[in-house]
Amino acid sequence: MRSSHPPLRFLVAESETQQAREKRRESVGRSSGETYLDILHRLVPDAACDRIQPADTDAALPPGLSLTGYDAVLLTGSPLHLYEETPETRRTVAFMRAVFASGTPAFGSCAGLQVATVAAGGSVRPNARRLEAGFARRITPTGEGRAHPLLAGRPAAYDAPAIHTDEVEALPPGATLLAGNRLTAVQAAEIRFDGGVFWGVQYHPEIGLDEVAGALRRQxxxxxxxxxxxxxxxxxxxxxxVDGLHADPTRRDLAWRLGLDEQVTDERLRQTEMRNFVEALGRGRPLAVDS
Known part of the structure; x- marks a missing residue:
C-alpha cells in the first residue's frame, strides 16, 4: 500500500494507567497499545509506529517529532472515567485537544471515542441502561453511517466485541452519529473540532476473542x-x-451458542473499521464523506 509514497507513520495513544496496563498484560499478555501496534503492523507492514501514554505524568513524543509529523493518531480503550476530574483524565483530554488542533486525523475505540467526545465539548456518563459486556449486539448504522467510509462493508446490523461501563451521553456540536444499538445510542461517530477529524467506535474492532475472554474475566x-x-x-x-472460538473460529457450535456470525468470528471482518481508516489514509483521501 502507498508504494509510491513514504511509509505511513502512526502514533498509538494508550490512555490506560500503568496499573491498568500491567493488569491487562497479566490477563492476555499485552496492553491495549500493544494490541493496536500489532494490528497496525499487520495492516501496514512498513508503517513506522510510536506509542505514547498521555495519562502518565512523563508522557512525551519521541525526540524531534510533533503531532503534525504523524499520518494518524489512534486512541486505545481505557478504564478511565472521563466524567471524573483527575490528573489522568485532564492529561488525556488535553492530549486529544492537541491532536485536534494539529489537524492530524485520529481514530479511537471505546474510551478513545469518549476522550474525543469530551475534548470536543461533548459529555460522557455511566451506562444508562446496563453494562454492555462481551459483544455489542445488532449495531445499526444511521443513514449517514451507511454512506460513511468508516463503516464501509458493514451490513445493516452487526455485532462486535465490546465491554464498557461508560458511554457517550451527548456528542459535541457538529459531530455525526454513524451507528447505535438498543443499549448504546452512540456506537460510532465522526467528530470534527478545531481543524481536526476523528473517527471512532464504542466497540473494539481491534481486539481478538482471547482479549474479549480476558476482559470478561477481569470484570x-x-x-x-x-x-x-x-x-x-x-x-x-x-x-x-469465547476462548474456544478464538482457538478455532470455524467452531460453528460455539458460534451458535454465543449467537455470533462471521462479523465477529472472521478477523478481517471484525477489524473493518480499523482497516477502513487505514485504507482511507493510504489512498490519500480526506477523512470525510464524499460530497
Whole structure:
C-alpha cells in the first residue's frame, strides 16, 4: 500500500494507567497499545509506529517529532472515567485537544471515542441502561453511517466485541452519529473540532476473542453485580467458550451458542473499521464523506 509514497507513520495513544496496563498484560499478555501496534503492523507492514501514554505524568513524543509529523493518531480503550476530574483524565483530554488542533486525523475505540467526545465539548456518563459486556449486539448504522467510509462493508446490523461501563451521553456540536444499538445510542461517530477529524467506535474492532475472554474475566465481579451472571463460574463458562472460538473460529457450535456470525468470528471482518481508516489514509483521501 502507498508504494509510491513514504511509509505511513502512526502514533498509538494508550490512555490506560500503568496499573491498568500491567493488569491487562497479566490477563492476555499485552496492553491495549500493544494490541493496536500489532494490528497496525499487520495492516501496514512498513508503517513506522510510536506509542505514547498521555495519562502518565512523563508522557512525551519521541525526540524531534510533533503531532503534525504523524499520518494518524489512534486512541486505545481505557478504564478511565472521563466524567471524573483527575490528573489522568485532564492529561488525556488535553492530549486529544492537541491532536485536534494539529489537524492530524485520529481514530479511537471505546474510551478513545469518549476522550474525543469530551475534548470536543461533548459529555460522557455511566451506562444508562446496563453494562454492555462481551459483544455489542445488532449495531445499526444511521443513514449517514451507511454512506460513511468508516463503516464501509458493514451490513445493516452487526455485532462486535465490546465491554464498557461508560458511554457517550451527548456528542459535541457538529459531530455525526454513524451507528447505535438498543443499549448504546452512540456506537460510532465522526467528530470534527478545531481543524481536526476523528473517527471512532464504542466497540473494539481491534481486539481478538482471547482479549474479549480476558476482559470478561477481569470484570467478573462487575458482571455478577450487574446481574449478567450468577457467579464467577458463570463468567468463566462464558469466557471459556469465547476462548474456544478464538482457538478455532470455524467452531460453528460455539458460534451458535454465543449467537455470533462471521462479523465477529472472521478477523478481517471484525477489524473493518480499523482497516477502513487505514485504507482511507493510504489512498490519500480526506477523512470525510464524499460530497
Amino acid at each position: 467478573a465481579d462487575s458482571l455478577v453485580e450487574a446481574g449478567l451472571a450468577r457467579d464467577g463460574e458463570d463468567v468463566e463458562a462464558y469466557a471459556w467458550q
